[in-house]
Amino acid sequence: MQSVTLKVEGMTCSHCAQSVEGAVKQTGASGKVDLARKTVSVLYDESKLSLKVIKDAIEDQGYDIKE
Secondary structure, three states: OEEEEEEEEOOOOHHHHHHHHHHHHHOOOEEEEEOOOOEEEEEEOOOOOOHHHHHHHHHHOOOEEEO
16 A cells, blocks of 8 residues: 655635545545645555546646645
8 A cells, every 4th residue: 555645735624625535535545634734645555546546536626736
């Protein structure tokens, strides 16, 4: 399992956090948002899922990933 923390721009409320966590979950990964830090900690199986897919799912919800 791979763990990564992504900086997510555009999250301002608990609904935003739920949207990001839901997008991550739909990819088959698990994610936990820290709204104060504007990050999401993601745990995923790198043999089944790429980080790009997770990032794309978050961005499809209207948020920006900062590298």
